[in-house]
Amino acid sequence: MITKLFKNDQFHYHVMLIPVFIVFILFNVFPIYGVVLAFKHFVPTKGVLGSPWAGLEHYHFLVQNPEIWRVLRNTLLISVGKLVTLLVLPIILALMLNELRTKWFKRTVQTITYLPHFLSWVILAGIFRDIFSTHGIINYMMESIFHIKPIMYLGSNIWFRPIIILSNMWKEMGFSTIIYLAALTSISPTLYEAAEIDGAGRIQKIWHVSIPGIAVIIALLATLSLNGILYAGFDQIYNLYNVIVYDTADVIETWVFRNGLVGAQYEIGTAVSLVNSLMGLILIALTYTLAYRYANYRIF
Amino acid sequence: MIYSKTFGSRAFDWVIIVILILVSVVTLFPILHTVAVSFSNPAVAGSGTITVLPKGLSLKAYSHVLDDKQFFISLWVSLERIGLTLLLGTVVTYLAAFPFSRETKDFRMRNIYLWLLLIVSSFNGGIIPGYMNAKNLGLYDNFWILVLPYLFNFGNILLVFNFWRNLPKELDDCANIDGAGPWLKLTQVYFPLSLPVLATISLFTIVNTWNEYFQAIVFINDTHLLPLQTYLQQIVVTIDPMAPEDIGKGGMLSEVSNQTLDAAKISLTMLPILFIYPFLQRFFIHGITLGSVKE
Numbered sequence: 248m249i250t251k252l253f254k255n256d257q258f259h260y261h262v263m264l265i266p267v268f269i270v271f272i273l274f275n276v277f278p279i280y281g282v283v284l285a286f287k288h289f290v291p292t293k294g295v296l297g298s299p300w301a302g303l304e305h306y307h308f309l310v311q312n313p314e315i316w317r318v319l320r321n322t323l324l325i326s327v328g329k330l331v332t333l334l335v336l337p338i339i340l341a342l343m344l345n346e347l348r349t350k351w352f353k354r355t356v357q358t359i360t361y362l363p364h365f366l367s368w369v370i371l372a373g374i375f376r377d378i379f380s381t382h383g384i385i386n387y388m389m390e391s392i393f394h395i396k397p398i399m400y401l402g403s404n405i406w407f408r409p410i411i412i413l414s415n416m417w418k419e420m421g422f423s424t425i426i427y428l429a430a431l432t433s434i435s436p437t438l439y440e441a442a443e444i445d446g447a448g449r450i451q452k453i454w455h456v457s458i459p460g461i462a463v464i465i466a467l468l469a470t471l472s473l474n475g476i477l478y479a480g481f482d483q484i485y486n487l488y489n490v491i492v493y494d495t496a497d498v499i500e501t502w503v504f505r506n507g508l509v510g511a512q513y514e515i516g517t518a519v520s521l522v523n524s525l526m527g528l529i530l531i532a533l534t535y536t537l538a539y540r541y542a543n544y545r546i547f
Numbered sequence: 548m549i550y551s552k553t554f555g556s557r558a559f560d561w562v563i564i565v566i567l568i569l570v571s572v573v574t575l576f577p578i579l580h581t582v583a584v585s586f587s588n589p590a591v592a593g594s595g596t597i598t599v600l601p602k603g604l605s606l607k608a609y610s611h612v613l614d615d616k617q618f619f620i621s622l623w624v625s626l627e628r629i630g631l632t633l634l635l636g637t638v639v640t641y642l643a644a645f646p647f648s649r650e651t652k653d654f655r656m657r658n659i660y661l662w663l664l665l666i667v668s669s670f671n672g673g674i675i676p677g678y679m680n681a682k683n684l685g686l687y688d689n690f691w692i693l694v695l696p697y698l699f700n701f702g703n704i705l706l707v708f709n710f711w712r713n714l715p716k717e718l719d720d721c722a723n724i725d726g727a728g729p730w731l732k733l734t735q736v737y738f739p740l741s742l743p744v745l746a747t748i749s750l751f752t753i754v755n756t757w758n759e760y761f762q763a764i765v766f767i768n769d770t771h772l773l774p775l776q777t778y779l780q781q782i783v784v785t786i787d788p789m790a791p792e793d794i795g796k797g798g799m800l801s802e803v804s805n806q807t808l809d810a811a812k813i814s815l816t817m818l819p820i821l822f823i824y825p826f827l828q829r830f831f832i833h834g835i836t837l838g839s840v841k842e
Contacts, residue, residue, distance in 0.1 A: 259729040260646035260654050267643035267664075270699040273684065274677075275668050281676025295679055340570065343563045352564070358828065359571040362578070365820050365827060367758035369776050373783035373813045374581045377806065384580060387595035417574065449559045482761065486784045503673060508765065513675050520673020528670050547647070547661055547705060 285518035305518040314502070315519075321408075322498040325479040328412040330472050336420050338465060341427035342453055360421025372486030375414055376401065407492040415483060426468065427461055434460035467542045470534050477527055499523055575599075578817070585609070585810035592807050608811035618812065620771055621778040624690075628774055629756045631694045636752055637745065639698045644707035645733050668701055674765060681766055692766045693774065697756065703748040710744040711737060747830040750823065757819060779816055783809050 252258050280295070285305060287298040309315050340360070347353040363371065378384050379400040386397040400406045438456045447455065481500040488496040499519060507516015538544035579599040584592050588603025596602065612618055651657050671677070686692040714737075722736045760776035767773060773781075 256729055257654065257656075260649070260656075263642040263646050263729070263733075264660065266639045267699050267704070270639065270695060271664060271668070274680070274696040275671075275699070277684075278672050278676040278680040279667070279670070281679045282672040284675065284679070343567060346560070346563055347567075348560075352567075356567045356571055360574050361828065362821075362824065363574060365754055365758075365824065366578075366817060367760065367776055369758075369760050369780045369784065370813055370817055371577075373779065373809060374577045376783070377584065377810065378577055378580060382593060382595045384595050384598065417577075420570075421574065449556055486780065503675075507673075507675050508678060513679075517673060517675045520671075520675065524670050524672060528666070531669055546665070547709070 282517060282521050284514050285521045287514060289513050301514065305514050309515065309518060314497075317494065318497050318499055318502045321495060322477060322479045325408055325411055325484070325498060326476050328408065329415050329480065330476065332412055332416045333419055333423055334465075334469055334472065336416060337423035338427055338461075340420060341424040341431060341461075342457055344424065344428060345431045345457065346449070346453070357421065357424075360424070362421075363418040364422035366418075368480075368482040368486050371414070371418060372483070375410075375487065379410065401487060402489060402491045404492055404495045407488070407496045411480075411484060411487065411496070414487075415480060426464060430461040430464045431457060463542055467538055467544060470537050470542075471544075473534050474527070474530050476530065477523055581810050582814050584807055585814045587807060589807045592810075605807075608807040611808055612811050612815065615812075617770060617773075617778060618775070621773050621775040624693075624772055625757060625775040627690075628693050629753055632697050632756045633749055633752050635694070636698045636700065636703070637749065640700065640703045640707060640748060641741075641745070642733075643704050644711065645729065645737070647704065648708040648711040664699075664701055664704075668699070678765060687766055688768050688772070689766075690772050693762055693772070696762075697752075697759075700748075700752075703751065706748055707741065707744050710741065714740060743830070746826075750827050750830055753823065754820065754827065775816055779812055783813065 284295055284298075286301055286303070287295070288301045289295070290298045293299075344353055344356060347356075380386070381397045381399055385400070389395040390397060398406065400410055434456065438460070439452055442452050442456050477499065479498040479500070481498070481504070484496055484498055485501055485504070488501065500523075503516045503519050503523075506512050507519070535544070535546070576599065580597065583597050583599050583601045585608050586601035586604055586606070587597055588605045589607070591597065591602040646654050647657060647661060649657060681687055681692055686695070718736060718740075719732070722732050727736060758776060760774065760780045763772070763774050763777040764780070767777070
């Protein structure tokens with residue numbers, strides 16, 4: 248019996264999966280039962296499952312809370328801003344890099360612009376808090392060149408969202424060109440030669456050969472990026488915001504962290520996270536189905 | 548490829564070169580600025596006039612970091628965390644990737660398990676259920692909460708098994724003819740060929756683990772268990788940016804302002820990433836283009 252089991256490859260495959268499933272069950276499956284908190288009145292002594300039911304009470308409370316709509320608006324504004332900048336600018340950057348004939352220069356620009364992707368938002372927040380502070384280099388330059396009085400950039404409801412979107416662009420722009428560059432190098436040189444013979448100039452070649460050549464990849468990445476529309480980037484905002492700019496900076500995840508976890512309103516926090524996660528899951532399913540149908544994109 | 552040498556074409560090249568130089572300068576400026584501040588005289592740093600070169604060269608900020616015990620405790624926690632995540636994570640990933648590299652007819656549950664892992668791990672109930680769960684498991688304020696959840700990484704498993712699936716099928720046939728079972732194939736046939744992909748996931752793990760700071764904010768209270776990035780987050784970020792100038796508070800602060808000291812700690816925390824960056828660049832392009840459009 249046992250020897251028969253050992254001769255079966257299926258058995259060995261399952262043995263190989265034991266470690267990964269242990270971690271998966273402990274840290275991905277177990278927490279799921281915790282979402283019932285969204286429908287409970289949590290009593291710490293009774294535990295999550297023993298606490299009395301609350302029905303949809305927390306959701307009634309939430310939809311009447313004006314903060315939720317503010318948080319939702321901020322989330323959408325910031326994530327859409329990030330999505331658009333990180334769709335358009337990497338394409339332009341990739342097209343420019345693709346035009347370069349000096350290999351070492353192209354490699355140098357790539358090396359430099361990929362770098363910020365690997366630095367954490369903790370480090371970058373430390374850096375940006377310094378350069379955007381009232382006595383920082385940006386204010387100093389603005390004052391000495393344009394005679395503008397120092398502005399509290401990170402404490403301003405006008406400036407905060409643009410700074411979030413631009414600093415995110417600064418961090419990820421270079422790295423996002425990788426896929427476009429890979430697609431651009433796979434365009435057949437004969438297409439460019441044919442265009443050249445037909446009398447196309449440099450810009451015409453970009454417009455009629457390069458861009459159509461990467462159109463499918465652009466559409467694919469645009470579709471897949473919709474996944475992130477409910478996530479405005481917790482690490483970045485959490486490390487850059489402060490109480491003065493909650494009006495424009497507070498997003499779903501930071502609100503949940505502050506009120507749900509730090510403020511110990513566990514049920515409310517879970518109620519918001521649950522809706523957020525479910526919507527996120529629906530978006531993933533939707534975008535991957537689209538990508539699979541129209542671009543033959545497969546994860547595995 | 549034919550290159551036209553008209554004036555217009557050359558001008559076009561120069562416009563692109565100038566724009567790209569500007570982009571590179573803007574990218575590097577904040578990083579170089581911080582390094583320059585860390586080496587500067589605190590009094591000058593406060594005036595905001597430093598660009599990318601230190602003014603009034605001073606190593607005081609760095610000598611103060613040496614006195615900061617917590618910095619070194621946290622550095623050690625981070626290194627320990629990276630070592631363990633790397634070691635255990637690679638074993639877990641490597642073992643799991645093998646069954647998933649099989650065809651569905653060889654491993655019947657393949658697609659069911661893959662979808663299960665993918666869907667359940669993309670649905671997270673948010674931080675609160677995770678917090679409750681860790682408390683129930685007795686992992687609150689425990690070093691292992693910084694390591695264990697990261698041992699399952701779907702992206703890494705995907706990277707390894709896709710790498711194997713791109714190897715020639717004949718390799719597997721040969722191993723079958725020689726009578727190799729799954730374990731022999733795993734250790735003798737695939738392992739020697741997997742070094743590039745293992746290097747890739749190792750580099751990803753090192754960078755991600757080094758940069759991760761949030762887990763300890765939620766789960767760790769004991770300062771002896773704070774990773775370096777979490778410690779940095781607490782000293783650099785929780786300082787109120789609205790607070791007036793820190794210089795001139797007297798005593799030690801006037802000698803080494805928070806600004807230069809923070810810049811020194813930020814620079815030191817960036818250092819490991821800059822150090823492995825050349826290796827990263829060699830591997831990540833390979834990694835990012837895997838798992839995309841397949842024929």
